[in-house]
Amino acid sequence: MTDxxxxxxxxxxxxxxxxxxxxxxxxxxxxxxxSIYTERGLPTVKVEAWKYTSLAGLKKIPYVLDDGGVPAxxxxxxxxxxxxxxxxxxYRVTLVNGRPTDLPTDLPAxxxxxxxxxxxxxxxxxxxxxxxxxxxxxxxxMGALNGALxxxxxxxxxxxxxxxxxxxxxxxIAQAPNGQARHGHPRHLxxxxxxxxxxxxxxxxxxxxSAETLCNAVTEIAxxxxxxxxxxxxxxxxxxxxxxxxxxxxxxxRATYDAFTLTLGxxxxxxxxxxxxxxxxxxxxxxxxxxxxxxxxxxxxxxxxHVVPDARSDQVFKGVVDxxxxxxxxxxxxxxxxxxxxxxxxxxxxxLLSRDADAxxxxxxxxxxxxxxxxxxxxxxxxxxxxxxxxxxxxxxEADARALLVEAFLDxxxxxxxxxxxxxxxxASVRAWQxxxxxxxxxxxx
Amino acid sequence: xxxxxxxxxxxTVDDGDAGPKPILKGISLTINPGEVHAVMGPNGAGKxxxxxxxxxxxxxxVTGGSVTYDGxxxxxxEADARARAGLFLAFxxxxxxxxxxxxxxxxxxxxxRRKANGEPEIEALDFLKLMKANAKKLGVADDMLKRPxxxxxxxxxxxxxxxxxxxxxxxxxxxxxxTDSGLDIDALKVVADGVNALRAPDRGMLVITHYQRLLDYIxxxxxxxxxxxxxxxxxxxxxxxxxxxxxxxxxxxxxx
Numbered sequence: 001m002t003d004x005x006x007x008x009x010x011x012x013x014x015x016x017x018x019x020x021x022x023x024x025x026x027x028x029x030x031x032x033x034x035s036i037y038t039e040r041g042l043p044t045v046k047v048e049a050w051k052y053t054s055l056a057g058l059k060k061i062p063y064v065l066d067d068g069g070v071p072a073x074x075x076x077x078x079x080x081x082x083x084x085x086x087x088x089x090x091y092r093v094t095l096v097n098g099r100p101t102d103l104p105t106d107l108p109a110x111x112x113x114x115x116x117x118x119x120x121x122x123x124x125x126x127x128x129x130x131x132x133x134x135x136x137x138x139x140x141x142m143g144a145l146n147g148a149l150x151x152x153x154x155x156x157x158x159x160x161x162x163x164x165x166x167x168x169x170x171x172x173i174a175q176a177p178n179g180q181a182r183h184g185h186p187r188h189l190x191x192x193x194x195x196x197x198x199x200x201x202x203x204x205x206x207x208x209x210s211a212e213t214l215c216n217a218v219t220e221i222a223x224x225x226x227x228x229x230x231x232x233x234x235x236x237x238x239x240x241x242x243x244x245x246x247x248x249x250x251x252x253x254r255a256t257y258d259a260f261t262l263t264l265g266x267x268x269x270x271x272x273x274x275x276x277x278x279x280x281x282x283x284x285x286x287x288x289x290x291x292x293x294x295x296x297x298x299x300x301x302x303x304x305x306h307v308v309p310d311a312r313s314d315q316v317f318k319g320v321v322d323x324x325x326x327x328x329x330x331x332x333x334x335x336x337x338x339x340x341x342x343x344x345x346x347x348x349x350x351x352l353l354s355r356d357a358d359a360x361x362x363x364x365x366x367x368x369x370x371x372x373x374x375x376x377x378x379x380x381x382x383x384x385x386x387x388x389x390x391x392x393x394x395x396x397x398e399a400d401a402r403a404l405l406v407e408a409f410l411d412x413x414x415x416x417x418x419x420x421x422x423x424x425x426x427x428a429s430v431r432a433w434q435x436x437x438x439x440x441x442x443x444x445x446x
Numbered sequence: 447x448x449x450x451x452x453x454x455x456x457x458t459v460d461d462g463d464a465g466p467k468p469i470l471k472g473i474s475l476t477i478n479p480g481e482v483h484a485v486m487g488p489n490g491a492g493k494x495x496x497x498x499x500x501x502x503x504x505x506x507x508v509t510g511g512s513v514t515y516d517g518x519x520x521x522x523x524e525a526d527a528r529a530r531a532g533l534f535l536a537f538x539x540x541x542x543x544x545x546x547x548x549x550x551x552x553x554x555x556x557x558x559r560r561k562a563n564g565e566p567e568i569e570a571l572d573f574l575k576l577m578k579a580n581a582k583k584l585g586v587a588d589d590m591l592k593r594p595x596x597x598x599x600x601x602x603x604x605x606x607x608x609x610x611x612x613x614x615x616x617x618x619x620x621x622x623x624x625t626d627s628g629l630d631i632d633a634l635k636v637v638a639d640g641v642n643a644l645r646a647p648d649r650g651m652l653v654i655t656h657y658q659r660l661l662d663y664i665x666x667x668x669x670x671x672x673x674x675x676x677x678x679x680x681x682x683x684x685x686x687x688x689x690x691x692x693x694x695x696x697x698x699x700x701x702x
Contacts, residue, residue: 389503390541390595394555394611395529395562404554408545408594 009042009059010145010183010214023124029132033147040141049139052328052360053270053299058242061212065149066097066184070175073207080432081205081236081265082171083425090169090201097175098186098217099152110162111198116187117152127155130189134220135248135274143246143272146218150187153217156200160193160224167199167232167422174215174241175207183214190231194224194252200231201422205265206238214242221249223257225279231259232422234429237266239295246272251311253279260417261288262426263298264433270299277304277311277339287316289410291433292325293357299328302346306339309369315346318413320406322437323354331376332364339369346376351383351409353402407434447517449619449650450477450500456510457499466507469495471675473511477619477650484653484661486686487672488694493654494538496672497623500652501535502528515619529555530562534617536608538624543595548607551595552577552614559615580613584640602633609640620644620651626660638663658690673697 011034022030042058043050072094091104093113100115107113119127137143154170176182192198206213223229229249237243243266249257261271275284284304292298304313313333321327329348350359361378383405391401410430417423452475458466469492477483487493499506500513502525513520520528529535543551557567568576581591584606596604605625612620622641626634641664645651653664661669661683669685670677671694678697679685 384541385504386541387543389525390537390543391551391555392524392526393501393503393529393535393537394551394615395526395558396554397526397558398524400554400558401526404546404551405543408543412545 008038010063011037011148012065022120023128025128026120026124026131030148033137033144036138036144037141037148040144043141049301049330051362052330053268053297055142058214061181061214063181063183063212063214066182068099068152070096070177070182072096072101072173073175077208078171078173078205082203083169083201083234084428085167085169085201085421085425089421090167092169092171093154095154095170095172095186096207097182097184097213098172098215099184100154108162108165110159111164112155112157113168114155115152116150116155116189119155126157127189130191130220130222131187134222134250135218135246137218137246140246140272142216142244143218146185146187146216146246149185150218151185153187153189155189156191156198158192158196158198161195162193163196164198167201170200170202172202172204173207174205174210174213174237174243176211176213176240177209179211181212181214183216186215186217188217188219190219190221190229192223192227192229195226196224197228198230199422200229202233204233204235204237204243206241210238210240212240212242214244216244217246219245219247221247221257223249223251223255225252226254227252228256229258231257232417232426233259233261234426235261235263235266235269235271236429237269239267241266243269244272245270246274248274248276249284250276251279251282251284254281255279256283256285258285259287260414260426261300262414262429263288263290263292263300264429266296266298268297270301272301274303275305275313276307277313278307280308280310282311284313285316285416287314287413287416289317289413289430290319290327291322291410291430291437292319292327293322293437294324296324297326297328299330301328301330303332304334304344306333306335306342306344309338309340309342311339312343313345315348316413316416317347318349318351318409319359320351320353320410321357321359323356325357327359329360329378330362330364332366333374333376335365335367335369335372335374337368340371342369342372342374344372344374348378350380351406352380353383353406403434407431448476448514449479449516450475450652451514452476452500452511453514454511455499455508455513457495457506457508459495460505460507468509469675470499473672473675473677475670475677477652479618479650480647481668482645482651482653482664482666483668483670484655484666484686485670485672486655486658486689488698489656491672492675493656493672494623497535497621497652497654500621501525501533526558529615530559532618534612534615534620536605536612536620536622536625538627540596540599540604540608542597544597546595548591548593548595549577552611555611555615576614580610583643584610584613585636586610601628602630605629605633605637606640609637613640613644618649620649622651622653624655625653626655626657634660635663658686661686671697
């Protein structure tokens with residue numbers, strides 16, 4: 001029997017009833033989200049999708065719901081963690097706890113960027129066709145909670161045929177000042193019209209002297225026919241951060257979604273990526289790298305859903321786990337009955353640098369069509385002793401040799417990003433992580 | 447002073463559950479600066495173990511004797527320190543390292559040595575010049591230098607790359623472990639020319655080989671026959687020719 005007076009974790013009592021003067025469809029969305037979350041609660045290891053990542057511990061942290069009003073820290077305070085991209089080469093947006101604090105004013109015609117809060121108030125019809133309709137959150141309690149509590153986020157709408165000349169850089173800062181832990185539920189929406197093309201880059205970091213933060217974000221993405229979205233993300237939060245991200249993308253005919261996620265910082269990070277290939281000859285690439293250590297727990301959970309025939313998908317993740325770190329990779333591919341001639345590939349490689357490092361891999365293939373090409377591979381290994389000796393036999397000290405091999409292992413997948421300033425920025429982030437790792441006290445190797 | 451002085455060296459290989467297995471059973475060998483020594487022997491004689499023990503590869507245990515390099519106890523040093531002190535092992539099977547560009551690797555190796563000697567890092571331009579000049583001599587194509595270390599190299603390219611590394615690191619003692627294996631005659635000549643160009647009055651070489659053929663091109667001062675973990679005969683270059691005609695039967699029989 002459940003305790004009747006137990007409060008719902010993370011849900012303020014005043015909010016449970018649903019709010020005020022919103023459009024009915026929005027109130028419905030919130031109610032639906034709240035009911036899913038209330039029924040399921042914070043996911044624990046008893047739930048298959050959360051088998052290796054429990055959130056039960058979050059109950060103990062006295063988070064309060066972010067109400068806005070937290071000022072953005074100075075750029076200098078976060079510069080070391082953000083992707084090193086010159087501001088003038090991007091359309092840069094700063095978000096604090098998921099709320100945009102500034103928006104670019106020089107966007108080309110046909111591109112609109114707005115605060116979700118503003119649109120919900122002034123032009124709800126603009127987001128209604130997408131919000132809560134791209135992502136299926138019925139099996140995602142945290143995503144559903146986001147639906148119940150969302151207030152703000154960034155909305156990016158690119159009209160048909162528009163090709164964005166510069167990447168959009170979302171600098172997403174988690175910040176809980178005055179020692180008060182905060183949770184926030186940013187909701188983002190990205191819509192590319194037919195034939196449009198854009199690159200969206202995100203740096204997820206933590207502000208200076210922040211207390212505990214829980215960021216529970218949902219991003220919904222629709223890529224129109226013949227449109228191309230490149231979506232590159234760096235998760236580089238502090239040890240005070242719990243970062244949950246669910247991104248669901250739907251692709252039309254010949255659309256492509258090229259995603260890369262590099263996770264290097266945060267105490268508990270879950271990047272959940274879902275792609276629905278609803279258009280023939282569409283392609284989705286979900287790739288990334290991570291480096292976990294010292295009680296860091298990084299979870300990558302992917303779902304690629306081949307709904308129609310003749311689409312392709314590639315999942316490639318590589319990660320390094322050092323002493324105390326834990327990595328989880330769950331990759332699922334669904335090929336529906338009609339999705340003939342699907343080409344789906346999945347690869348996960350983890351490198352363990354210590355006996356006190358864990359990696360869990362769970363590949364799943366659900367194939368209902370008969371004419372498909374699907375592959376999956378997973379390896380968990382240690383540094384190659386022959387390679388290490390070869391480097392040392394050339395005079396390279398052991399610690400440097402190990403560092404070189406670790407960096408090479410990660411760079412190999414970072415090079416999925418085409419040559420240029422963006423790839424360089426990600427390589428530089430790997431290098432900075434490596435330097436910190438090298439300088440820190442934790443053991444290199446077993 | 448001798449460049450390399452090996453005295454009554456005994457070593458075992460760690461053979462998993464089977465425990466340590468004796469391979470070297472009392473080797474003594476002295477190489478003076480400027481000398482090229484060849485060690486020949488049948489399969490299983492301990493040739494590769496000898497080069498692995500000298501270069502400091504993990505997995506072997508020295509159970510007796512000593513190895514002195516330029517007056518210092520080599521066995522007390524880690525593999526990387528031995529290399530920085532001027533030892534170079536040209537691998538029988540060069541290792542592929544995906545993700546590490548050949549140029550980056552070489553520069554890191556050169557700078558590791560310079561740092562140990564208290565010297566500044568090599569200038570980028572000087573490094574490029576040095577690498578290109580050496581690559582040209584050894585017929586190593588520019589695009590090979592851009593590729594990851596040994597990845598996608600043919601057998602001959604790997605061996606040429608080993609000699610290229612050797613030329614750039616300017617070692618005082620070169621160990622060549624079966625450098626002729628997997629080479630056709632043209633590649634063998636290129637590699638031998640590269641090695642011969644490095645012969646110098648202050649440099650010593652230990653050339654390990656199964657076949658006499660390599661020694662037609664890299665002519666040794668001294669030839670040793672290694673059988674069952676011991677040097678059973680030493681002589682001048684004519685000993686290599688003798689082995690070529692008679693084979694190793696005489697020595698393996700004697701050692702058994």
